[in-house]
Amino acid sequence: MVWRAGSLLGLATALALAAGSLAGAQQKTEVRVGVLAYLGPDEAASAWEPTLAQLNAALPAYRFTMVAGSQAFLTAAVAAHRLDFLITNPGHFLELKVDYSASALATEQDLDGFSSSESVGAAIVVLDRRAELQHPADLRGLKIAAAAPDAFGFRAAFGELLERGLDPLKDVNPVFTGFPVDGVLTMVRAGQADAGVIRSCLLEKVIAEGRAGAQEFRVLGRKTGNGAKCQVSTRLYPGWAFVKVAQTPKPLADEVARVLLAMQPGAGEKVWNQPDDYLSVQDLYRSLHVGPYAPFTRLGIADLLWRYRYLAAVVGMAALWWVAYVIRVAQLVRRRTRELAEAYELARLKDVKFEHAMRLSLMGEMASSLAHEINQPLAAILTYARGCERRLEHGADPQGLREAIGRIAIQAERAGDIVRRMRDFVQKNPARQAPMEPAAVFREALALFAPTAASRDLAVEADIPEELPLVRADRVQLEEVILNLLQNALEAIGERADGKIRFAATQEGATIVAAVSDNGPGLTQEARNRLFEAFFTSKSGGLGLGLSLSRSIVEAHGGRLGADEQASPGATFRFYLPIIEEDVRV
Template sequence: MRAWRWIFLTLFGIVLSGIASIAAPTVSLTIGVLAWRGDEKARQQWEPTRATLQAAFPEYNIVLRPIGLKGMEAALAAQELDFFITNPGNYIEMEQRYGASRLVTLESVRVGAPAASVGAVLFSRSDRPDIRTLGDLRGKTLLGVSREAFGGFQIGWGVLQRAGIDPFTDMAGVTFAGFPLDNIVTQVANGHADAGTVRACLLEEMAQEGRIEMEDFRVLNPQHVDGFDCALSSPLYPNWPFAKARQTNHVLAKRVAVALLEMSPQSKGGAGQSWTIPLSYQPVTELFKSLHIGPYTLTAGQVFREFLQRNKGWFLLALALVILAALHVWHTEFLVFKRTRQLKESQEKARLRLAELAHVSRQTTLGEMARGLAHEINQPLGSISNYAAGSVRMIRNGVTSAQLEEPLREIAHQAEHAGRVLKRIRGFVDNRASPREKADINALLTEAIDLLGAELRQADITVQSRLAPDLPQLSVDGVAIEQVAVNLVRNAIEAMAAQASGPRILQVSSERDKRDATRLRVTIRDSGPGLDADALEHIFEPFNSDKSSGMGLGLSISYSIIESHGGMIYADNNPDGGVSISFTLPVDQGNNA
């Protein structure tokens, strides 16, 4: 029977545990607390507040998270905190950076006014006869928590500033020991630093704990505030705020504020904590402004002006550096002038090179024209021959002179037409055979782009070169192939120059032909307006040009040159606008030449 009783009690306990686990809150509210004396003391200090909120919100699991200054900022940035308790200075920065809002302000157990509860104490060892006033700290070392610590450095910094002392320039050095603040007191006591600055009342708390003796330390710049029974070197500032993170629900935050305002100093064992309405932190803001920290950090220009004001003795040195800089600028301008002259010489060489290419172009044109004009010349000559032969037969048949007038007029018309055709070839030299030699196609393309560099820049055209490496050399007339590239690039420049808006991009690429590995392919692609179907069909025909200057022979000449090298050339409109002209050359051209 007893065994059955034990079994029953065990099962009953398991059921109760399950019910308790089901009833336990599953949603947590995390409160970050600044652990200025270490994690354990932070938990002890703020446990009454946590317990009050836990009782008011049984549906939540209220969690305290002790954290340092940098950890506080990181946690708010990552939205890991719902609420946080921190010093006034840190709150001002978190409000500015992460949109935090204060709900209530802590009431001090040492002084009745929460608007004047937080201060700092500057201290040294009492056996240091050389340190009795703030002025004695010049040339000495100072120990604080961190540059961002309000009670652990910034308040003391403000005290020194009002005394005309800049701790970063007038003292031998400022060292930051980090949390907990207790370490600063022990290190000064051990002689590791000449002086220290900590939050007011820390010395008294450590003395009550039996860790130090108050008579071992000397308070610098002692201040007296009625009702405040701690050693003090500074004015008092508003107490710590309880604040909500930006993402925390406003309704929940309002309920939390009400619960904290109802908290009495006797809550949860009479720990002495209570909260009041949120106070103005204007004194903290004024301190930050005077120190140029937090949201009031100086701009670079303001820092420079303050630097000049504080370091007038160095101004002459700065002036000397300016003079040296001016000399350097003069030297640089001289080098620029020299480089500009060299550039002009290079441009002159390029101009001469283009003139040489133009000469080659004229040499090639006559042969092209001879083929291109053969049909136009043969047609009028054939007509003249036919009309002349007919006129002879008519004379033999005894026709009258009036009947000969029409064929003779047609002969004259055809002769005039032939004359107009022949005028197109004026100014060109005799055609000559061009030598073939080994050449790098990429080098020829690069040279062509360089020759037209000034025109490309003037037209505000961006060149994108996509030249495949390790392409085989070809046996070609290098000057002629370069002239082809110049013709195609210049044609692209003129096409894009007529473009009213949009980017002007010239793409020059070389590669092995994907369809025939025994050939190289070169493509000149522009972003101009493109061509209509008729213009595209006749693009390589001579005299097919809408330009007022020239005879429309550039692309025709290019066609002739590529064809004479056993290659092919063709043009297509790009899907996104502009024209691509490609030509191929056989890889084994040198062996077949």
């Protein structure tokens, strides 16, 4: 709000002055002098016009124009290189000195009798009738009006309060009226604030102008003995500074300084002296942690952003980009994760389907032998049953048929077993590994394969110990591996009359080793190299998937599958399964 008000003021003033001087010297170089307008542009103009008039008179090559505005406006104008000089209060000068390398050419001394180094102070005023308010310390917890947080008077007064043990930001409740400073007196008069902070001599000026009663206001903590004509609550600080900004050419600055110091003021006009060092102001600002000594957060965020707007824009964009990037990455990660999960699930499903298809194909190869194998008990059952019928028809003793009926039951169980084995083998359940006795699984697989071997007048020679340590396995998958190897062996033997297939299982250390051997033609070197490649096959009707699938199954069980290097005659395939640790056994 302050900034905007100031900018409007400044703009209006600049326009007015520009319009007024447009007709004059076009050839003259314009020199823009910012003036802090704490009492409003008119007051500022009347206070400093004489100084500018003298400069214009003394330096005809230049046209000095006044740009009045608030502290924030002037700071911004300096930052934008729109000003060459400023006339401003000590506090503002200090900020400009630190932030923009500004320097003071002269220090103001008014004709009221103050020295230039003790020219400006602040008065803390209360309504005279507020008898309970006698000392600045009485203001604890009360409302104090001031023009603006960065008004020099306010800061001077706060420095005073701080010295008296009152933290201005915590212990009192400041309210800001904005410029001009007259508003402070108005608030105090209306009771909207308990006290007000104004520039030294303002109260006297207002009383002289009849805008306040002589006894209406009282100054708290009044300092005496400094020879001042005005009542002040604070120590006195140097007067206002005529400030040169960093880029103003030195010759011009020197000329201006010379004119200022040689100036012969009229009545009520300002006197310019050698520049003060403003150390007292630095001390004040340091104790208040304001201006150049403000901790980062105490600075107005808006000011800070404005001051570093390019950097802020870059940082902001970087931050935005980073946020967008992080969101994008998070999105991508989420999407990819989902895609990956889907792909994995799909692959797993395909794998399950594929494996199931392989089992069906294996079963297909064994189907006709298995059908025959089921047919045998069925034929026996039927024949026994008919025999019983006939015997009963001929008046046989039903007791005598018990044995036959028992045999029927046995044969029905036999057929049921085969059907169960087949059904278990082609079931579409997802693979599930569980601890199991491998010898039982091996025997199941051999039982399932026996009819197929028998159809070629072969019997698989089995060497399986009565009991083997437990392994963690999916029963059906394990059977599938064995049947695959047995089927391969059978096909390797082909039509040989003396074909032999041998299945042997044994424990070797922490593994179970199972081997399927045949006395077929054996493996060629090429076949040996490409044995576990998918779609490589030496069989006329083979898909070339059996061994590669068997190997993945065995590996999924933590084991391995391979062909013996030296197995002659014929081939030997061997797979290893890890035994479950003792303590895991149930």
